[in-house]
Amino acid sequence: MTGHPLESLSALLDGELTDAEGRDVEAHLAGCASCARHLRDLTAVDAMARGLPPVAVPDGYLEALPARVRARIRAERSPARRAPWVWPLAAGFAIAVLAPLVLREGRPKESALVESDRVAPAPEVEPSPVIEAEEPAAVPPPSELAGTPQTQTQTQRYATTQSNKPVVAARELKQEAEQARGAGGPEATQGKARQERDDRSAALASSVSEPAPAPAAAAPARAGASAGAGNQAADTAAMRDEAAAETSTFAGAPEVPAPPSLMRKSSRAAVSPAGAEETAFRTVAALPLSSAEAARRARQGWARFLADHPGGARADEARVRQVEAAVAAFQASADPADRAMAEGDASAYLSGRNQPQAARIKAALARLEDKR
Amino acid sequence: MVQAAVDAIEAALLAGAQGGNVLAFDEIVRRYQRRVYATALRIVRRHDLADDVTQEAFLRAHRALASYDPARPFGPWICRIAANLAINHVRSPQSREDTLDEVALAQFPAPGSDGPLDSVLETEARDVLEEAVGRLPPEQRAVFVLRTFEDLSYKEIAEALDLSVGTVMSRLSRAREKLRDALAGYLGPALDRAGGASR
Numbered sequence: 001m002t003g004h005p006l007e008s009l010s011a012l013l014d015g016e017l018t019d020a021e022g023r024d025v026e027a028h029l030a031g032c033a034s035c036a037r038h039l040r041d042l043t044a045v046d047a048m049a050r051g052l053p054p055v056a057v058p059d060g061y062l063e064a065l066p067a068r069v070r071a072r073i074r075a076e077r078s079p080a081r082r083a084p085w086v087w088p089l090a091a092g093f094a095i096a097v098l099a100p101l102v103l104r105e106g107r108p109k110e111s112a113l114v115e116s117d118r119v120a121p122a123p124e125v126e127p128s129p130v131i132e133a134e135e136p137a138a139v140p141p142p143s144e145l146a147g148t149p150q151t152q153t154q155t156q157r158y159a160t161t162q163s164n165k166p167v168v169a170a171r172e173l174k175q176e177a178e179q180a181r182g183a184g185g186p187e188a189t190q191g192k193a194r195q196e197r198d199d200r201s202a203a204l205a206s207s208v209s210e211p212a213p214a215p216a217a218a219a220p221a222r223a224g225a226s227a228g229a230g231n232q233a234a235d236t237a238a239m240r241d242e243a244a245a246e247t248s249t250f251a252g253a254p255e256v257p258a259p260p261s262l263m264r265k266s267s268r269a270a271v272s273p274a275g276a277e278e279t280a281f282r283t284v285a286a287l288p289l290s291s292a293e294a295a296r297r298a299r300q301g302w303a304r305f306l307a308d309h310p311g312g313a314r315a316d317e318a319r320v321r322q323v324e325a326a327v328a329a330f331q332a333s334a335d336p337a338d339r340a341m342a343e344g345d346a347s348a349y350l351s352g353r354n355q356p357q358a359a360r361i362k363a364a365l366a367r368l369e370d371k372r
Numbered sequence: 373m374v375q376a377a378v379d380a381i382e383a384a385l386l387a388g389a390q391g392g393n394v395l396a397f398d399e400i401v402r403r404y405q406r407r408v409y410a411t412a413l414r415i416v417r418r419h420d421l422a423d424d425v426t427q428e429a430f431l432r433a434h435r436a437l438a439s440y441d442p443a444r445p446f447g448p449w450i451c452r453i454a455a456n457l458a459i460n461h462v463r464s465p466q467s468r469e470d471t472l473d474e475v476a477l478a479q480f481p482a483p484g485s486d487g488p489l490d491s492v493l494e495t496e497a498r499d500v501l502e503e504a505v506g507r508l509p510p511e512q513r514a515v516f517v518l519r520t521f522e523d524l525s526y527k528e529i530a531e532a533l534d535l536s537v538g539t540v541m542s543r544l545s546r547a548r549e550k551l552r553d554a555l556a557g558y559l560g561p562a563l564d565r566a567g568g569a570s571r
Contacts, residue, residue, distance in 0.1 A: 010545035055410045066401040
């Protein structure tokens with residue numbers, strides 16, 4: 001053996017040398033004080049590294065993670081992602097059923113989907129809980145836990161337990177964002193009509209793609225399971241337009257669902273509404289918090305994200321990051337306005353029931369006190 | 373006996389998750405989330421990135437459940453997924469910029485006195501080591517983390533990161549050289565302590 005076999009010393013430490021290699025290295029060590037000392041150093045470094053304390057985990061993070069992972073799994077199970085052919089099929093179905101009605105009424109300039117509202121009117125109520133239902137509850141519906149189809153009673157009961165406060169907050173955020181983008185007036189009305197139209201077409205699409213356990217239970221089941229596949233099925237309709245709108249809302253956002261570093265093998269053709277949400281999430285998440293101004297921009301980014309994806313799988317995390325961005329702005333600026341913004345965002349989050357990341361929000365609020 | 377019971381529970385959970393049981397996979401996440409997060413954080417060095425990697429690792433594991441053999445240990449598998457995602461992330465141009473910022477902020481504290489290794493010195497050495505691990509090139513850091521904290525073999529690391537075993541060996545060696553250099557002022561007392569412990 002010539003020279004000092006440094007790589008072999010490291011491998012010897014790990015027991016990764018063959019018997020023959022090990023004998024060679026040990027023979028070298030017997031006659032080389034430098035390598036012997038080097039091996040002792042490496043052994044000490046290894047022992048110190050293995051003795052490092054466990055990494056610190058933010059308060060509340062581990063408590064919330066399972067629910068967040070679950071929400072994303074459900075988002076992946078949405079019909080658009082599971083079966084890319086569903087939308088063309090739904091569109092064909094809608095055209096086949098609705099076009100004759102449109103032609104018969106002699107209103108060819110209106111879209112078939114708008115016309116469908118008249119043919120099969122949905123109740124003129126506040127936005128449906130299918131769309132407004134909030135981020136996944138920490139505990140899924142009992143029927144899902146048991147792996148059995150949901151019953152109407154269960155899902156209705158589940159729906160009534162959802163707090164309206166976060167829904168209102170999300171709606172306000174959306175209104176703020178629309179105003180900020182100059183989307184008021186007639187355009188806003190058109191946008192709302194389009195949203196409602198898509199909500200209904202989503203229900204139609206889901207009824208085509210997913211056989212319901214029982215017809216009477218199908219609609220409420222989707223309304224109640226806020227974090228479930230049913231909800232995702234409905235959300236996908238609203239998200240279809242969002243996918244197209246991403247380029248304006250998040251200028252420069254890539255078209256793939258996740259950055260190449262994490263989703264290298266993703267296909268553009270496979271972009272789903274859930275993927276659009278993920279793309280938007282990552283775009284905002286990439287914004288720096290390195291200065292007060294940057295943190296304020298990030299907070300605004302989260303507000304826009306929540307306006308566009310109020311019930312998405314990433315909504316809860318976005319709400320938390322919105323608070324954290326506001327806190328970062330205050331920490332950088334000491335501006336009372338930033339503090340008020342942070343406290344307002346935190347209050348909006350904590351006003352909801354069973355918020356999964358309440359501890360993380362409280363930890364962020366504690367950082368406001370540190371600044372004092 | 374206890375380990376066998378734990379393994380049986382885990383196998384049952386994995387089988388349940390494969391069958392679509394949401395709660396079973398929830399429990400799997402609970403069991404491994406700290407470990408996966410720690411692996412990710414030690415490589416990417418930022419909570420938000422580690423959070424992304426952790427979630428993505430569990431999602432990928434869930435997608436691959438159909439082909440997963442419950443008889444295999446889940447921990448090393450999910451940590452390999454996380455490490456692979458983490459190293460892909462730190463290789464990205466954006467991450468490199470972040471790392472540069474981090475490095476600019478991180479200055480090694482000077483070694484303390486030559487006195488005995490008291491608790492202050494030990495704490496200081498740990499801080500130096502943590503900093504030094506953070507300053508390793510990402511590729512070396514990932515290999516070091518998987519070897520030191522996950523106890524993966526060279527072959528397992530090579531598979532996880534899509535490298536040759538020889539590359540794993542050389543990267544690990546270079547990483548240790550750098551850590552050794554960073555800890556030069558502390559190794560004497562540490563060796564004394566290690567020697568005392570072995571006697």
